[in-house]
Amino acid sequence: MQRHDQIIIKRARRNEHDVGHGGAWKVAFADFMIALMALFLVLWILAIVDQSERKAIVAYMNSASLFDQGVGNPFDSSSSMSPIDFGGEASDLSSHDAAMTVTSFYDGNGDGQYTESLVQGTYDTQEQLKVLAKVVEELAKQASAEGNVHVDVTPQGLRIVLQDDYRQNMFHRGSSELTPFFEDLLLELAPIFHKIQNPLIISGHTDAVRFNRNRSEKSNWELSASRANVARQTLIAGGAPENHVLQVAGMADRAPLNPNEPDASENRRIELFVLTTSAARMVETLFKGPSKAEDGPAVQQAREHAEFNQPVIRQDFVKNS
Template sequence: MAINNEPIVIKRRRRNKSKGSHGGAWKVAFADFTLAMMALFMVLWILQIADQQERTMIVQYLNGDMFASGSINPFDLSQSPSMIDFQGSVALQQAIIPATGTGVDRAGPAMHNHIPAGEDNAKAGKGPELNSLVPGQFETQSQLEFLAREVNKVIDQVNLSANVEIRVVPQGIRILVHDNIHQFMFTRGSADMKPYFEDLLLALGPLLGKVENKISISGHTDSTPYAGKTFTNWELSSQRALLARRVLEYGGVKRNQVIQVTGMADQVPYITDDHAAAANRRIEMLVLTSTAETQIREMAGLPSKPAKVDSRLTQAQEAATDNQPRTRYPELWTDE
């Protein structure tokens, strides 16, 4: 048996101890710190540009008081019922959802930006068969109450009863449309009309266009002042009232039916004990009786509107005059 005399070589290799891998806990901690700092600076920035009323609204928004119901996806802005406008001012706005009321065929978001200029427009309204209202002058209490019920039906169709109040007053029918913490008629500090308020005016246009009563429109703001002096609440309330008149006329109100448009600023608050309340930002439309119209004409130095003469009454008076007995002395009778 052969014996292998070759030497056996044994190699020893030095084993390197593997270093322990670093964990990612510090990355998570740093990300949390960065997010917290960003949130802190965001809150400080909002508090700096917001007044006390807007801060209260923000707190309500963060507490969930302004959400209607159901779950909300915070990353889906299209389904968010409200959002914060970061254009220099904090404003809580409802999502743009066109109303389903009557009005022009294209009623919807930002419709007033496409209203054509001019006195007449063939697309205004949807025709005379919108309701059973008989055109004419509304004067008596029962007539005004009937017209108020018709207006209330239109308001229910556009789901804005929480923002509208209707009252029958001695001067006519007072239609008051105001803001609340859920819905704004205009963007804060501007005359940019919100779609749902526009749809309301477009829905009221065909109805109010049927009546012969004159209409007075007034704009009102809250007591929040402007920083500058060139543009104040007077200009803002006037611009909003003029835009409301324009949309009403586009919806069907006759051009010469609006007799007065005024901007009242914050001089006549609706909530007297809180001049900064949201309800003080409002548009008031007053369907005037003939007596109230005469008073406005007299204040403006205009002649009173001549009363309409019923032709049938005139004919009856003439017939009664002709039937009067004549005297036997012709020289005492003079034909007129």
């Protein structure tokens, strides 16, 4: 007799409540709470800052990187008198000096696409300066820096202004460290100064925000001079001849572009002044002074009066008498 085994399949009943005891809802709830906290943080920042401070935040976010060790934190209030300080460039103490080393170098030879139209030589006439201005404007356009570069042709030469805007800051707050955007811009400008033979004046300018005297004896004079020197170092690293730099000056806040708002961002700038031959000669005369052969009767008479009014030591008087 053939034996047949009966196969029994046992099906387990599903518990409808098991799905509710999983961990997926916890992940979704955590994502929701993080998004809610981010929303509250944005609303809080919008409530406590004004329009100028919002622009400073945007400029910082555009020029900063999480991988940049030296950028700092815009929310750091350790050196501020208020809980949050998004103010002017001079509100924080500088951790850099004027002799900082440029970390990125550009091997410029003056043969770039923006300088091919320039002829090696000195640019003295207004027509020549307009050609030079056109090259600088085209370079700024290609670098997406139209709002940061302004060019003016003057009787004394070409004035190139590099300044902050609502998107980009030129220097980190209270320091002479260039942001990457403006460092690259100066390195792009360097081949132009390699082609032309005109002397160059570099001046640094700050806004009217002062350093905290309780924490540092520095002022906007040191800060502006340090920034101008950093701009000089960057241009030289990009290929600009060092002997073409005639003067590096710090102007602090004495020549604001916007006198009605001395704390405005456009007052924080670097100016590159390309001098004509006559203007350069005039600047050199101011510092060198006239030679003795060129002294007139009035200068000679003034020198004699000065020598006559020199103090006399008693021993010398007795010796001469």
